[in-house]
Amino acid sequence: MKKLLVLIAVAFLPLSATVFAQTNIIVNADQAEYKINEHIYGQFAEHLGRGIYGGIWVGPDSDIPNKEGYRTDVLEALQELDIPNVRWPGGCFADEYHWRDGIGPRDERPVRINTHWGMVEEDNSFGTHEFLRLAELLDTEPYISANVGSGTPSEMKDWIEYMTYDGDSDLANLRRENGREEPWDIKFFGIGNESWGCGGNMTADYYADLYRQFQTFAKNYSGNEIYKIASGWSDDRYDWTETLMREAGWMMDAISLHYYTIPGPGWGNKGPSTDFDVDMYYKGLKAAFLLDEFITEHSNRMDKYDPNKRVNLAVDEWGIWTDPLAGTNPGFLEQQNSMRDALIASISLDIMNSHADRVRLANIAQMVNVLQAMILTDDDEMVLTPTYHVFHMYKVHQNSMLLPSHSDTERFVREGDESVVRRFDIRRDEPGIPIISTTASEDEEGVLHFTVSNTHPTESQEVSIDIRGKNVSTIVRNSGRLLTASSVDAINTFDNTENVKPVAFNDAELEDGILTFEIPKHSVLVISVE
Secondary structure, three states: OHHHHHHHHHHOOOOOOOOOEEEEEEEEOOOOOOEOOHHHHEEEOOOOOOOOEOOOEOOOOOOOOEEOOEEHHHHHHHHOOOOOEEEEOOOHHHHHOOHHHHOOOHHHOOOEEEOOOOOEEEOOOOOHHHHHHHHHHHOOEEEEEEOOOOOOHHHHHHHHHHHHOOOOOHHHHHHHHOOOOOOOOOOEEEEOOOOOOOOOOOOHHHHHHHHHHHHHOOOOOOOOOOEEEEOOOEOOOHHHHHHHHHHHHHHOOEEEEEEEEOOOOEOOEOOOOOOOOHHHHHHHHHHHHHHHHHHHHHHHHHHHHOOOOOOEEEEEEEEEOOOOOOOOOHHHOOOOOEHHHHHHHHHHHHHHHHOOOOEEEEEEOOOEOOOOOOEEEEOOEEEEOHHHHHHHHHHHHOOOEEOOEEEOOOEEOOOOHHHOOOOOOOOOOOOOEEOEEEEEEEOOOOOEEEEEEEOOOOOOEEEEEEEEOOOOOOEOOOOOEEEOOOOOOOEOOOOOOOOOOOEEOOOOEEEOOEEEEEEOOOEEEEEEEO
16 A cells, blocks of 8 residues: 555656656566467558548559559558558448449549548549559558448458459459459458447347348358458447357457547547647556456457357457547548557557457558558658557567566556546556556567567656576667657657657666666667577
8 A cells, every 4th residue: 555655646746757666577488379460460541531542542643752643652651560451441431332433444433422531522543453452562461341331242242252253253354354353362351340330330139140141141262261350349348249259259250349549538528639738648548558458358258159269359440539630620530649649559559469369450540641540641741650660669579479478567646547537437446557568579580579668757667577488698789779759749740750759779788588678758669689
């Protein structure tokens, strides 16, 4: 109790204070059991605001430098992330999208209304061929979301045949007429999106029956194998997951989970993405840590029907969602991206990595210009966000073995902690947030990688990592990189594109298998040893 009181007192020191605490982490490098699936690091590109048009796609006739219509600057930046998969065309947009609108000559495609996102005109110039070519340019797996809400099993079946059949059918020949001789390999296939809400306002029992029908017609052609993803709920709606697992679990490869970090009191007041105070920072991180609870509880329901964990949990929409930027179309979901958001990304990735036994697919929302984006654009200008840098730093964990670790980190507590997350009535008995969040992994070459985040807004932390079960003697040259900023609300802008960016970190020591370093306040570190 005395320790808790000390921590509470420390939390109310002025921001100029510097107090050092010690965190000890034990890593059992000889007890790895699960691989961190690369697909946890997936991206999401929905027809929403400027996510596609102006963000990724400008068309081959644009004055903005492009390759085949894709912005050159954005394309090259995304290629640096080693993206494993990209989800498209939605989101809510998927359940009003009819794939035939997006094929054929671009100037002959129909114009539709995007009723979900701003009631703007959708000219369908970015369709199936354009998306799958983007996937090729990024060397990534396409993740297609099919229209269940306003579509039919027949429409979905035809789309799969159009994309994947290599024979002499009318649909395969139509694909060839539209410029693609060889079929594409399509692995990830979502059958509906948020079917409990924008995808149809269905009940769990109704969607379970509909899923069973639709998945029957998700056929495998020409050796292509479809990985079927059912539409799960969000947050703490465990009843939906249990119903789907009971009624259709053996017919799916994964079920989705959506979770958005809301720093404000609720959906009607999500909080700003810029110029926020330490309390709003704290509430955002507190909400981010709830992802662990939701993954655990959904997975527990899945275990009842799938104890061997064959069915994956796909966290295919996640990230911070704030109020839209002033002066923008509120339906475009444009927000800035701060050092706080970088920490929310690192915390979320650490949590999903720690659940590598069940979580094997995830997609941050979204890739460009929407929500917690990797990249922001304005005409011909581009800026990389702090979240982009976190994804770049965390690449080391893709397909590496998760190393079990234990941390004795203290907790950062703010006044009013009992009410900071108003939407959920869980974990009220544990105030505060862990000051240190981490992932430890070992790659195929035997190199150990550590990502460590310090969530405290005012205090540096002394960290000691005790590496057990493997002899290590050297810090990998140039592996240390640190992402931090002058304040928790620091951002990159088009006038100052490198305000928040990683810098070299060479202040760690490795002796007798113990790695020690000081990590600054509100920062993310990656470092490797061998």
